[in-house]
Amino acid sequence: MTGQPRSWxxxxxxxxxxxxxxxxxxxxxxxxxxxxxxxxxxAQASLQHNIDxxxxxxxxxxxxxxxxxxxxxxxxxxYLFDADTVRLCEVHLHWISSxxxxxxQRLPLVQxxxxxxxxxxxxxxxxxxxxxxxxxxxxxxxxxxxxxEQGATVEISLDGVAFDxxxxxxxxxxxxxxxxxxxxxxxxxxxxx
Numbered sequence: 001m002t003g004q005p006r007s008w009x010x011x012x013x014x015x016x017x018x019x020x021x022x023x024x025x026x027x028x029x030x031x032x033x034x035x036x037x038x039x040x041x042x043a044q045a046s047l048q049h050n051i052d053x054x055x056x057x058x059x060x061x062x063x064x065x066x067x068x069x070x071x072x073x074x075x076x077x078x079y080l081f082d083a084d085t086v087r088l089c090e091v092h093l094h095w096i097s098s099x100x101x102x103x104x105q106r107l108p109l110v111q112x113x114x115x116x117x118x119x120x121x122x123x124x125x126x127x128x129x130x131x132x133x134x135x136x137x138x139x140x141x142x143x144x145x146x147x148x149e150q151g152a153t154v155e156i157s158l159d160g161v162a163f164d165x166x167x168x169x170x171x172x173x174x175x176x177x178x179x180x181x182x183x184x185x186x187x188x189x190x191x192x193x
Contacts, residue, residue, distance in 0.1 A: 017152035151193025160184035
């Protein structure tokens with residue numbers, strides 16, 4: 001299947017999702033802002049604090065010129081806070097090829113997603129706590145989703161890409177599904193348990 005790593009290193013320890021970068025689950029907004037400032041000092045001008053007036057949910061969002069191990073180009077980071085406690089509960093990373101990119105322009109998103117999935121698959125996971133290669137719709141693919149022992153989740157997905165899938169009963173005969181017109185995106189999500 002497209003985007004699935006063909007090989008990966010095997011680690012002895014289990015994956016633990018405690019946050020993203022220097023930001024940890026349960027941190028207050030001011031502490032996350034300080035962590036972002038330390039981790040992405042050149043992106044401070046793009047940092048925005050937003051509040052959803054209906055739900056009370058708050059988030060910080062910024063754009064960085066590049067973010068490893070993602071594809072080349074800018075990435076958008078969004079740090080979400082619980083509406084009741086205003087403590088960090090989710091982080092989402094987005095890389096977007098806007099417009100209507102060619103297949104060659106979409107390929108770095110797929111390659112980066114495959115690298116990220118291989119990295120996560122190298123950890124030990126509890127039984128039935130991972131999912132790989134789920135088709136979500138036209139051009140939409142969940143490459144990896146895993147839940148750690150504390151209930152936190154990490155997910156890698158692609159939107160707006162072409163991919164090949166193997167049907168049950170037809171191994172070695174992949175079915176090609178073209179990319180829909182429009183932008184393509186790689187999203188990595190970290191969600192507290």
